[in-house]
Amino acid sequence: MDRRRTPPDIETAVLFKCARRCTLCFHLSGDLTEKLGQIAHLDKDPSNSAEDNLAFMCLNHHSLLDSKTSQHKNYTLQELKAAREKLYEAVVENKHTEKPAATAVTYNLIGPNARLNINSHDNSTNAATFGAGTTSGVLMSENRARLLVTLPPDASEKIANFIPSPTMLAILYILPVVRNYGKTMAAVTLFKARFLILPGGQRLPPNPDYAATDFQTVDVLAQLPPDAYFQPRAGIGNFDFLPVYEQQSTLWLYGLVDYRDIYDVPHQSRFCFVYHTPGGFNPNPAGFYTAGPEAYNRCT
Numbered sequence: 001m002d003r004r005r006t007p008p009d010i011e012t013a014v015l016f017k018c019a020r021r022c023t024l025c026f027h028l029s030g031d032l033t034e035k036l037g038q039i040a041h042l043d044k045d046p047s048n049s050a051e052d053n054l055a056f057m058c059l060n061h062h063s064l065l066d067s068k069t070s071q072h073k074n075y076t077l078q079e080l081k082a083a084r085e086k087l088y089e090a091v092v093e094n095k096h097t098e099k100p101a102a103t104a105v106t107y108n109l110i111g112p113n114a115r116l117n118i119n120s121h122d123n124s125t126n127a128a129t130f131g132a133g134t135t136s137g138v139l140m141s142e143n144r145a146r147l148l149v150t151l152p153p154d155a156s157e158k159i160a161n162f163i164p165s166p167t168m169l170a171i172l173y174i175l176p177v178v179r180n181y182g183k184t185m186a187a188v189t190l191f192k193a194r195f196l197i198l199p200g201g202q203r204l205p206p207n208p209d210y211a212a213t214d215f216q217t218v219d220v221l222a223q224l225p226p227d228a229y230f231q232p233r234a235g236i237g238n239f240d241f242l243p244v245y246e247q248q249s250t251l252w253l254y255g256l257v258d259y260r261d262i263y264d265v266p267h268q269s270r271f272c273f274v275y276h277t278p279g280g281f282n283p284n285p286a287g288f289y290t291a292g293p294e295a296y297n298r299c300t
């Protein structure tokens with residue numbers, strides 16, 4: 001038998017315990033996604049196939065571990081073993097199957113009793129106590145939550161002051177305001193927004209393509225009482241923004257918010273803004289304006 005060959009039962013144990021997550025990816029950056037990889041010998045002795053000497057690693061980290069460069073303080077045996085134990089614990093706790101939080105987005109949740117549960121679908125505080133059959137449609141409609149998406153006053157100012165560098169990456173963030181103008185709680189389930197840059201003169205398509213892959217999506221459950229609001233974040237990079245800055249293209253920001261009212265009826269509020277630069281035949285000052293076809297601004 002090849003002494004370099006790891007016994008299959010040990011190999012299986014290692015692969016199983018880490019669920020093919022890389023020890024160093026997890027240790028260094030908390031990355032718990034599945035990797036293509038190999039089983040590394042931590043002491044670099046390929047004949048030592050004791051389970052304690054083995055850890056699964058992605059191809060990059062495995063070759064980094066085995067590299068003999070003096071430029072890089074290599075990972076120590078103790079460090080690697082500790083990292084592996086942490087990884088195994090995370091897998092036991094099923095952290096590797098948790099849906100990752102929407103990292104591209106931050107929330108400022110403001111207002112009386114505003115509450116935000118990221119990636120939680122606990123509806124217990126929002127149980128509908130009004131049977132749909134016992135409440136008249138009119139009363140439900142009067143009392144229900146109504147969400148509207150607007151842009152804060154500083155959004156136009158931020159765009160006006162954003163001078164995109166042609167070489168350095170910078171991202172400008174706009175924080176749309178999702179406010180509950182209704183009389184009762186809203187359970188927000190989804191927010192998505194997209195910057196769209198259209199060459200001068202080109203119109204928006206008549207119907208919004210909400211399935212487009214470059215939407216910035218917040219999969220979230222936020223309980224929004226009346227008058228409370230939250231601000232998801234939508235970012236645009238300087239390279240994308242450049243043609244807008246040079247007044248060759250038009251900047252649009254559009255999207256939707258999905259929510260349920262206390263009667264558990266689903267609703268959707270859509271929004272669409274265009275950034276107007278001064279000049280031409282439009283005398284309005286620079287800034288964002290509600291615009292676009294009806295299908296982009298419909299609220300149900």
Ligand SMILES: [Zn+2]
Nearest residue numbers: 022025058061
């Ligand atoms: Zn790795």
